[in-house]
Amino acid sequence: MNWDVAHRVAGIAANQAHRDLAVDREGYVHVFAALRAAGLIGMAQPMPRLFGLYMDENDGGPAVLLNAGLDVITQRHTAAHELGHHLLGHRSAADDNLDHSARWGDRSWPEHEKVAEAFAAWFLMPRPAVLQAVEQVTRGGGLRRPEHAYLVARVLGTSYAGTVRQLSRLGLLTRDQGNQWLGIAPAALKGSLCGGRPVPGGSHVHAINLPSDGRRFYVDTGDLLVLEVPGARFGESAPELVAWGASWSAGEGDAAPYSPQQILQVTEDLDISTAVSVSVPGNDDPLGLTLVRQSPRTGSDDVWQA
Incomplete structure (x- = not known):
């Protein structure tokens, strides 16, 4: 399964999940509430070697375990990823490295991880919510600067890199724009928004x-x-x-x-x-x-x- 197929499958599944879980597709997605609505037990505790874990019914679930040491943006993405495992009927799965390219290589992701990762993107960033966020940030002027993509990510509660990829996927950025913007560190964009002043890393x-x-x-x-x-x-x-x-x-x-x-x-x-x-x-x-x-x-x- 290539990434295009994974995103088609995941996009349909995320759309269905929004409908079944009564998620507002035009705004900030409350993923932790969605876990509960889907019948999943949610837990979070410090886990030095683990980002997240999905447990199916055979392992005492359905349940999701999150790393309490992660920032909330990463927790949200991990929660959506584990929700994808559940709704797509996957077996128990552990995520011990959010940089999956380092773990499996760019083209060697297991199919269930590809689809769960794509599901997280579509669940947290459905087209209506992205379009509304872009309108709020740019005031109708379109995405002209990478700072705009950073601010769209703030509206959606998502990572800068994940948001840039989704904007490209939705045709709101060209591939060249997306690749160029992915090369810009969020720290530089935060500093730019603050008039050139350095911003603390976690802010x-x-x-x-x-x-x-x-x-x-x-x-x-x-x-x-x-x-x-x-x-x-x-x-x-x-x-x-x-x-x-x-x-x-x-x-x-x-x-x-x-x-x-x-x-x-x-x-x-x-x-x-x-x-x-x-x-x-x-x-x-x-x-x-x-x-x-x-x-x-x-x-x-x-x-x-x-």
Whole structure:
């Protein structure tokens, strides 16, 4: 089975799963809630040598075990991959290396792993959700910069590389564009979005602009909120947010592709969610958005956020 066939099979299966599990195909996919809806027991614990494990009924399942030491983006992908094993009728499977090309080589993946990996992409990034994310990020201008792909990944809760591949697969990037953008480190894109300043490795960057009004942003401790609207300011912030770096305004001669007006950082005080307002010159009403914490899962799924 080649990758094209694997993606065709997985795309159909993911579409069916969205329907059966009542997943919103136009927004952020709540994969941990989907595990429960599919009848899977979910658990997470530190596992130095294992990323994830699917156990079928013959091994005491159906259940999914995730590595609690992973960041939430990697956990989400692993959860979707293991869900694919379950819904596609696979036997128990262990994932001890997320870099499958290093484990099996580019062309020697076992068929069940190919399809489960493709399923994860289509489950977390269905076409309607991707198109809506692209519209939000680019404001209808199309994907012109790799930073756009990075921000689309933030909307979807997916990795930068996985998002670039899916954008190419959906015909939203050319193959050459995709290959070129895959060669750019996310750290460089995060720095660019913050006006050229280095960003801590574990922090993600979320751009706030006019289309952000009414939106939910899925964030974790250390993430940065970058305000892009000229002249705009964040409202009175709760203890969940603190100023990060200096505030500055874009100048006409500024050579940086992004010149943020203000940057806030999410702190440990963010428990579940909080509301944030942004005042915009010329607007009677402020923009309103909601931050929802998405941190790595630990323990049993009965204490997990959906």
